[in-house]
Amino acid sequence: MRVFRSWVPAFAGMTMIVSAPAAAQTIAITGGTVALGDGSEPIPDGVVLIRDGRIQAAGAMRFKLPADTVVIDATGKWVTPGIIAGFSRLGLSEVDLGADASDDTNANGPFSAAIDVVPSVNPRNSTISVNRADGVTRAIVAPSAGRSIFAGQGAVIDTGADMDAITAARRFQVVELGETGADKAGGSRSSAYASFRNALREAGQLGRTQPASGGGAREPDERDRPVVRDPNESRTYTARRNDDVLLTRFDAAALVPVLSGRQYLLVHVERASDILNVLGLKREFPGLKLVLVGASEGWLVADRIARAGVPVIASAVNDLPASFEQLAATQSNVGRMQTAGVKVSIGMIDDNDTRNLFAERQYAGNLVALQKIPGATGVSWGEALAMITSRPAEAMGMGGELGSLAKGRRADVVIWSGDPLEGASAAEQVFIDGVAQPLATRQTRLLERYRYLPRRDLPEAYRH
Amino acid sequence: MSLRTAAAALTLAACLTGCAALTPKPAPAPPVRINADPYPSTYQRYPGAVTVIRHATMFDGDGRKIDNATLVFADGVIGAVGGSDLASPAGAVEFDGTGKFVTPGIIDIHSHLGNYPSPGVESLSDGNEATSPARPEVWAEHSVWPQDPGFSRALVNGGITTLQILPGSANLFGGRSVVLKNVAARTTQGMKFPGAPYGLKMACGENPKRVYGSKGNMPQTRMGNIAFARQVWIKAQAYKRKWDRYDSKGGDMPERDLAMDTLRGVLAGQILIHNHCYRADEMALMIDMAHEFGYKITAFHHAIESYKIADLLAREGICSAMWADWYGFKMEGYDAVKENIPLVHNAGACAIVHSDDPNGIQRLNQEAAKALADGQRAGIPELSEAVAWTWLSRNPAKALGILDKTGTLTPGKMADIVLWNGNPFSDYSRPERVWIDGAEMYDANNPKKRPVSDFELGQPGEGDTK
Numbered sequence: 001m002r003v004f005r006s007w008v009p010a011f012a013g014m015t016m017i018v019s020a021p022a023a024a025q026t027i028a029i030t031g032g033t034v035a036l037g038d039g040s041e042p043i044p045d046g047v048v049l050i051r052d053g054r055i056q057a058a059g060a061m062r063f064k065l066p067a068d069t070v071v072i073d074a075t076g077k078w079v080t081p082g083i084i085a086g087f088s089r090l091g092l093s094e095v096d097l098g099a100d101a102s103d104d105t106n107a108n109g110p111f112s113a114a115i116d117v118v119p120s121v122n123p124r125n126s127t128i129s130v131n132r133a134d135g136v137t138r139a140i141v142a143p144s145a146g147r148s149i150f151a152g153q154g155a156v157i158d159t160g161a162d163m164d165a166i167t168a169a170r171r172f173q174v175v176e177l178g179e180t181g182a183d184k185a186g187g188s189r190s191s192a193y194a195s196f197r198n199a200l201r202e203a204g205q206l207g208r209t210q211p212a213s214g215g216g217a218r219e220p221d222e223r224d225r226p227v228v229r230d231p232n233e234s235r236t237y238t239a240r241r242n243d244d245v246l247l248t249r250f251d252a253a254a255l256v257p258v259l260s261g262r263q264y265l266l267v268h269v270e271r272a273s274d275i276l277n278v279l280g281l282k283r284e285f286p287g288l289k290l291v292l293v294g295a296s297e298g299w300l301v302a303d304r305i306a307r308a309g310v311p312v313i314a315s316a317v318n319d320l321p322a323s324f325e326q327l328a329a330t331q332s333n334v335g336r337m338q339t340a341g342v343k344v345s346i347g348m349i350d351d352n353d354t355r356n357l358f359a360e361r362q363y364a365g366n367l368v369a370l371q372k373i374p375g376a377t378g379v380s381w382g383e384a385l386a387m388i389t390s391r392p393a394e395a396m397g398m399g400g401e402l403g404s405l406a407k408g409r410r411a412d413v414v415i416w417s418g419d420p421l422e423g424a425s426a427a428e429q430v431f432i433d434g435v436a437q438p439l440a441t442r443q444t445r446l447l448e449r450y451r452y453l454p455r456r457d458l459p460e461a462y463r464h
Numbered sequence: 465m466s467l468r469t470a471a472a473a474l475t476l477a478a479c480l481t482g483c484a485a486l487t488p489k490p491a492p493a494p495p496v497r498i499n500a501d502p503y504p505s506t507y508q509r510y511p512g513a514v515t516v517i518r519h520a521t522m523f524d525g526d527g528r529k530i531d532n533a534t535l536v537f538a539d540g541v542i543g544a545v546g547g548s549d550l551a552s553p554a555g556a557v558e559f560d561g562t563g564k565f566v567t568p569g570i571i572d573i574h575s576h577l578g579n580y581p582s583p584g585v586e587s588l589s590d591g592n593e594a595t596s597p598a599r600p601e602v603w604a605e606h607s608v609w610p611q612d613p614g615f616s617r618a619l620v621n622g623g624i625t626t627l628q629i630l631p632g633s634a635n636l637f638g639g640r641s642v643v644l645k646n647v648a649a650r651t652t653q654g655m656k657f658p659g660a661p662y663g664l665k666m667a668c669g670e671n672p673k674r675v676y677g678s679k680g681n682m683p684q685t686r687m688g689n690i691a692f693a694r695q696v697w698i699k700a701q702a703y704k705r706k707w708d709r710y711d712s713k714g715g716d717m718p719e720r721d722l723a724m725d726t727l728r729g730v731l732a733g734q735i736l737i738h739n740h741c742y743r744a745d746e747m748a749l750m751i752d753m754a755h756e757f758g759y760k761i762t763a764f765h766h767a768i769e770s771y772k773i774a775d776l777l778a779r780e781g782i783c784s785a786m787w788a789d790w791y792g793f794k795m796e797g798y799d800a801v802k803e804n805i806p807l808v809h810n811a812g813a814c815a816i817v818h819s820d821d822p823n824g825i826q827r828l829n830q831e832a833a834k835a836l837a838d839g840q841r842a843g844i845p846e847l848s849e850a851v852a853w854t855w856l857s858r859n860p861a862k863a864l865g866i867l868d869k870t871g872t873l874t875p876g877k878m879a880d881i882v883l884w885n886g887n888p889f890s891d892y893s894r895p896e897r898v899w900i901d902g903a904e905m906y907d908a909n910n911p912k913k914r915p916v917s918d919f920e921l922g923q924p925g926e927g928d929t930k
Binding site for chain 1: 582583584585613614617621670674771772773774775789790791792793794795798799800801802803807811822823826827830833834836837838841842885886889890891892893894908909911919920923924925928929930
């Protein structure tokens with residue numbers, strides 16, 4: 001896998017990497033319990049050193065601080081990387097129901113794969129401030145599927161109090177291939193797969209004849225050539241593009257980077273058999289860089305997922321047979337997949353995904369709790385934190401940039417009142433790219449206004 | 465009508481008026497009593513041992529914490545609560561609660577388990593009779609599917625021993641609720657909490673006006689909501705007068721109306737109002753409507769803005785059932801604050817943590833933990849874990865009219881008990897054992913002591929830890 005930075009030229013025109021403003025200063029957070037977010041256990045009395053918006057060092061080290069270092073005493077506190085919401089619709093909706101166009105999650109227009117979530121992200125949404133105030137510093141933001149199995153292209157964003165929310169635009173494409181996909185495609189998984197194949201073949205044809213970006217027409221890549229085991233899988237597709245295409249040209253073009261593996265493909269499936277079907281797509285389309293989303297029944301086929309090396313962004317604690325594709329759902333799913341060697345991170349799949357991303361740390365704590373339940377499989381504290389920090393970053397190929405306190409990472413750092421995997425703990429200071437963030441929200445303003453109810457000289461509306 | 469019968473009718477009418485003075489009026493027929501409980505509970509507690517839990521930390525649900533507590537229960541009821549010096553009855557099964565916590569079972573006052581069950585498919589979705597804004601004639605217990613796998617998760621992960629199943633909120637009058645013991649049964653009657661009063665679900669705000677307004681029907685506005693509801697109450701008052709007269713004096717039985725039966729029960733104080741209402745201004749309107757027609761609101765549910773009128777709610781003696789931190793998913797939920805629950809408590813009003821969610825019901829203790837911590841950080845005085853447990857058991861029991869039977873660890877009450885493997889205000893703790901009416905319904909160490917619904921038999925994951 002190519003590393004994140006080297007993608008930049010290849011993505012010219014397709015992905016924009018926006019570097020956030022870095023504060024030109026050195027900050028040392030000392031005396032706190034430091035958790036690096038890489039799966040390791042917390043370090044008592046650790047130090048986190050931030051310089052020019054990046055992590056300079058973190059851990060149980062002692063060194064001479066440069067002059068003019070701003071020192072923050074975190075004695076009695078916990079210090080971790082900021083939480084990365086593993087799968088979300090953060091920033092897309094101010095109010096989800098009955099507030100007309102304040103909700104940008106619907107996509108019932110003519111386009112699908114071509115949709116880019118970026119224009120829908122509003123950095124001023126109150127949902128962003130509420131989550132920032134609770135230590136969520138980045139989010140993987142996915143569009144919702146409208147009429148097609150393809151939802152469009154998602155982004156990685158930050159929650160900083162500024163107008164530059166986009167960390168990585170068009171980082172991934174989203175496709176539905178489970179119950180939702182079946183429904184979008186006309187009522188069966190078979191039609192969803194036919195739609196999927198058709199779309200990728202059209203993209204392949206387009207990719208060969210009219211590259212979407214950069215340079216002239218390139219020769220067909222060997223990786224694009226089919227390994228034909230089943231005639232249906234053949235992509236030897238010589239017919240010219242004609243009028244019966246199901247995809248707009250714009251949508252087909254958007255799938256070219258998916259086909260060639262220059263853009264991740266997040267596939268939402270829950271059922272064990274659906275997961276295996278998705279893994280099988282690699283045989284047919286070897287360039288795909290798959291990430292499974294959901295995977296409630298992943299534990300039933302965990303060894304196969306691990307062998308395929310496909311990361312999973314899973315729901316942490318859904319344990320109900322909420323649909324027929326989730327009959328085997330259990331809170332042990334994440335722990336069992338991780339034990340089998342799957343790289344798992346936690347997302348909020350169909351779970352208050354526009355706004356309650358802060359619940360991820362409570363969910364992670366619940367996975368730790370499972371270690372004490374006979375017959376259940378939990379995860380260690382360090383791994384649970386990694387699942388909401390470094391693992392989602394790694395699933396996006398951005399582990400070198402985000403999600404841990406390793407040297408060189410963007411300085412997204414949270415100082416907590418206590419153990420962050422306890423919902424009762426609160427974020428006390430939040431840094432994004434090394435910049436201290438405001439933690440006031442509409443909610444804190446309402447609290448101030450209504451905290452004391454006795455009548456005063458003027459109405460409540462004058463308390464501001 | 466033929467001329468002949470018309471003439472006969474005239475003669476009869478003349479006699480009825482003219483002859484009355486001559487013959488004594490026959491005594492009216494005595495009133496026929498209507499069966500008020502036609503779907504009675506058939507719940508029977510399961511057998512349990514004489515049990516003692518020692519050395520646990522106890523939150524008694526009534527605001528007290530007892531370190532190194534001893535709890536004795538037998539024959540389905542709590543026998544004694546005390547310190548380490550409390551003696552054990554002969555032959556008791558003893559559990560060492562060292563490092564563990566014991567509490568009353570959690571009571572969720574707002575659940576749709578059974579009427580919006582898992583799997584969430586159309587065939588099983590029976591929560592909203594959205595065919596008229598006023599459907600007080602429907603009863604939630606006639607929708608509840610006792611095989612909903614959600615009941616077992618609520619028990620083993622959530623420590624839920626009692627729950628109220630409500631109709632949905634599409635209607636201004638959604639129908640009767642039912643209170644259940646969280647004990648698996650073949651029938652819903654087999655889960656019904658014996659002696660629990662009925663509730664009536666009401667709703668204000670966005671949902672009714674959206675559901676009916678979008679069909680071009682009344683109500684389409686909030687003023688339509690109130691007007692429609694008032695009209696229904698006017699009818700209910702007349703119905704009640706008619707039936708009260710019949711019940712005391714007898715005579716010709718008035719025509720029965722199922723919808724009106726329920727509203728009459730509300731006006732008579734026998735059926736408790738559970739009112740879905742988010743906004744402070746709308747709660748105040750609902751309170752005035754209750755005064756106008758002479759009924760009482762027991763609890764506002766989803767009361768996101770209770771903190772704005774906590775003083776009014778305290779004065780009126782109305783409970784608020786709330787989430788810890790849900791917000792903004794609809795306009796009427798826009799003004800949430802994370803300190804809502806402790807602020808309501810602090811005003812002297814009755815605060816309840818509720819779920820309205822088959823996942824959230826598994827973590828109500830954690831929701832209380834967040835609300836408690838937010839309240840303490842805001843400097844709200846006299847909050848503690850022991851106080852916060854009243855939001856999980858005593859206060860919901862009070863609002864369900866069953867506080868005399870459960871909700872606190874008080875001798876003589878039902879032995880509805882959870883033994884937690886750690887402090888239940890931590891995300892790292894889970895129920896280790898759960899007793900309902902003194903019968904052990906869950907033991908984390910024993911896969912056979914875990915309910916598995918019919919639906920899950922033969923399915924992948926049957927009997928798994930969930």
